[in-house]
Amino acid sequence: MIRTYLKSNKHRRFSAVGLGVLSITLLGAAGCHTDMWIQPKPKPQAESDFWLDGQSNRPPIAHAVDRDHLKVDDTYWRGIKGVNVVNGKAAGAKFVDELPDAVFIAPEFKSESGDRSESLAKILTRGQERFNIYCSPCHGELGDGNGMIAKRGFNIKIPPRNYHTDRLRSLPLGHFFDVITNGDGAMTPRAFQVEPNDRWAIAAYIRVLQYSQHAEVSDLKPEELSKIDKPLGGASTDGAHQPETHSASGEGEH
Ligand code: HEC
Numbered sequence: 001m002i003r004t005y006l007k008s009n010k011h012r013r014f015s016a017v018g019l020g021v022l023s024i025t026l027l028g029a030a031g032c033h034t035d036m037w038i039q040p041k042p043k044p045q046a047e048s049d050f051w052l053d054g055q056s057n058r059p060p061i062a063h064a065v066d067r068d069h070l071k072v073d074d075t076y077w078r079g080i081k082g083v084n085v086v087n088g089k090a091a092g093a094k095f096v097d098e099l100p101d102a103v104f105i106a107p108e109f110k111s112e113s114g115d116r117s118e119s120l121a122k123i124l125t126r127g128q129e130r131f132n133i134y135c136s137p138c139h140g141e142l143g144d145g146n147g148m149i150a151k152r153g154f155n156i157k158i159p160p161r162n163y164h165t166d167r168l169r170s171l172p173l174g175h176f177f178d179v180i181t182n183g184d185g186a187m188t189p190r191a192f193q194v195e196p197n198d199r200w201a202i203a204a205y206i207r208v209l210q211y212s213q214h215a216e217v218s219d220l221k222p223e224e225l226s227k228i229d230k231p232l233g234g235a236s237t238d239g240a241h242q243p244e245t246h247s248a249s250g251e252g253e254h
Pocket residue numbers: 131134135136137138139149158159160161176179180184185186187188190194202203
């Protein structure tokens with residue numbers, strides 16, 4: 001059937017012209033394509049006889065700094081301050097014990113009015129959320145080292161640490177940032193899954209957890225103190241949260 005079709009002269013001429021146009025177009029297209037492929041260019045890691053050192057890769061220009069790797073703010077990126085370089089080595093660095101300013105002005109925590117306590121509330125809320133996701137499976141939601149993984153067979157010599165010890169209470173905030181970033185002993189680094197702002201938020205939340213288990217009566221405001229003295233179930237009618245009253249009156253009374 002195709003033969004009969006091509007036998008007609010009119011069609012033959014037509015298809016010859018069509019084929020010509022088609023092949024020129026294809027050749028043209030292929031030409032462009034090949035040009036892009038086979039252009040003179042050095043390939044990464046390949047040898048090159050163009051440069052004296054024989055490498056196609058060029059070293060960075062002296063003193064150039066990659067914008068994404070410019071981590072000059074030691075406090076924010078490493079949780080330390082006071083670094084001096086002595087004989088080519090960093091010395092004198094100390095962990096900071098407060099949140100870096102950069103965290104307060106981060107877009108997610110920034111307060112429009114510049115109110116730092118408003119920012120802090122956002123930071124701690126975020127810290128709690130991230131802690132419960134990334135840390136509580138091992139450390140427990142209270143930070144007592146009793147997370148689900150620890151309870152159910154996380155069988156290593158060193159269990160997840162309990163944060164409520166004198167040593168961990170006395171360590172500065174920057175230490176916690178550092179542990180999350182770089183790991184510590186059996187605790188593996190978490191920097192790959194927790195962004196720096198969130199690492200700070202978690203570090204701050206660890207402080208909240210520590211405080212929640214180690215507050216002094218003298219830390220309470222007078223109006224909170226007055227609630228402690230009220231007996232449970234009696235005088236108090238406001239239904240407010242009364243952890244101290246509860247423990248003072250023993251279990252099972254609520
Ligand atoms: C897979 C379990 C696991 C997870 C998840 C985990 N940790 Fe740990 N963590 C450990 C273990 C185990 C240790 C004890 C390490 C050691 O002392 O060798 C530890 C120790 C620590 C310490 C104590 C460091 C010190 O000075 O002794 C801190 C603080 C800590 N983890 C914070 C965190 C935070 C914050 C997260 C979440 C971002 C987290 N951990 C997630 C297992 C875990």
